[in-house]
Amino acid sequence: MTHSVAILGASGYTGAELVRLIATHPGMRIVALSGERKAGQPMAAVFPHLRHLDLPDLVRIEEIDFAAVDLCFCALPHATSQEVIRALPRSLKIVDLSADFRLRDPAAYEKWYGKPHAAPELQAEAVYGLTEFYRDEIRAARLVAGTGCNAAAGQYALVPLIRAGVIDLDDIAIDLKAGVSGAGRALKENLLHAELSEGFHAYAVGGTHRHLGEFDQEFSKAAGRRVEVQFTPHLIPANRGILATCWLKGDPQAIHSALAMAYEDETFLQVLPFGEHPSTRHVRGANFVHLGVVGDRRPGRAVVFAALDNLTKGSSGQALQNANLMLGIAEETGLMLAPCFP
Template sequence: MTHKIAILGASGYTGAELVRLIATHPGMEIVALSGERKAGLPMAAVFPHLRHLDLPDLVKIDQIDFAGVDLAFCALPHATSQAVIKELPRDLKVVDLSADFRLRDPAAYEKWYGKPHAALELQKEAVYGLTEFYRDDIRNARLVAGTGCNAAAGQYGLRPLIAAAVIDLDDIVMDLKAGVSGAGRALKENLLHAELSEGFHAYAVGGTHRHLGEFDQEFSAIAGRPVEVQFTPHLIPANRGILVTTYLKGDPGRVHETLANAYEDETFIQVLPMGEHPSTRHMRGSNFVHVGVVADRRPGRAMVIVALDNLTKGSSGQAIQNANLMLGIAEEEGLMLAPCFP
């Protein structure tokens, strides 16, 4: 069976990544693509690397007939998503790639995103889309909220450790490096080549990054008490990739064993041998995650290092993994592409 797919916001990076992945997916067919500012254009004019594909032209969302659509990916900006999804047919399955439905508490959403949520009933309905940990809920969901790419990377290294109580929850420091595509395709002065290349810098320093809302929500729920991590992201002059190094207090051997056991049966998450650590260059364009554990020179301390591609496993690949579950397709379908190296 082939499922009919619409991609809303197909003119952005995550939209293009969805198209790239679905192009070889045997169970999905793209029947509608929206791009408000690019409406009327063929995808080849917006993304020439996709010109070999037979795709519908970009249209405005109100021009799409959703009667024949089984699932819509919503790759729209924050705040825009909730307004659009609120007007979609109630029987349409939706995977949202924005931040609009990630946080369950309306007060937390307002705190981190600066405005009240405008679709509270949908917010209650949404399932958090970290596939490996919400698989059963996602299968039965109508609306799935994709995680933040930074939030996904950080959680893969920490969730099993918090659940197993093998680390000090009050001594967690996360240092994250992210490629520039995570900031989206809109023109921004600080993302110009002359501003960004030949250096990198920290941003959202001191606990202001919005993905901290996801860390607070998820880690505290696992622990059964408030957990607040120290987190500093950095922007690096690379197109793709996230590498997060988390500094922990805990026995390195137990940390590695806990992660290896937790992910033993997971197709996309691979725990490296003790002492090895990953690189973003080995994840490029793939839905895989590499997790490494290294002992610190000080006894009782460890580093957990996680690498993934922010556009694939951190966003569009994760979205397809969730959509597969929602549509009753094998979870790995269309996602087994090997990373592109070098």
């Protein structure tokens, strides 16, 4: 059976990544693509690397016939998805890639995003989309909220350790490096080549990054009590990739064993042998996460690493993995592409 899907916001990086992944998916067919500023243009004009594909032209959302769509990917900017999804048919399955439905508490959303939630009735039914931790809920969901890419990297490194009780919950620091595509495709002065290349810098320093809302929510749920971590992200002069480095207090071998046990049956989560650490270049363009554990020179301390591609496993690949579950398709379908190296 082939399912008809639409992609809203197809003129952005995550929209284009969805098209790339779905292009060879045997169970999905793209029937509609929206791009408000690019409406009326063919995808080949917006993304020449997709010119070999037979795709519908970009249109405005109101021009799409959703009666002919089984599932909709919503890759729109934050605060836009709430209003758009509220107006979509209730029969439509939706995977949202924005931040609009990630935080279960509307008050937390207002705190981190600076405005009241516009669709709290939909928030109540949304399922958090970190696939490996919410697989059963996602399978039965109508609306799935994709995670933040930084938030996904940190959670893959830490949630199993919190659940297993092998680390000190009051001594967690996450240092994260992220490629520039995570900031979106809109023109921004600080993302110009002359501003970004030949260096990297920290941003959202001191606990102001919005993905901390997801860390607070998910780490506290895993622990059964309030957990707050130190988190500093950095922007690096690379197009893709996230590397999270987590400094922890706990026995390194026990930490490695807990990760290996948690992910032993997970296709996309690869735990490296003890003492090895991953690189973003080894997951580029793929839906895999590489995790590593290294002992610190100080006894009872460890460093845990997680590397993923922010556009694939951190966003569009995760969205497709969730959509497969929602449509009753084998979870790995369309996602077994090997990383692109070098």
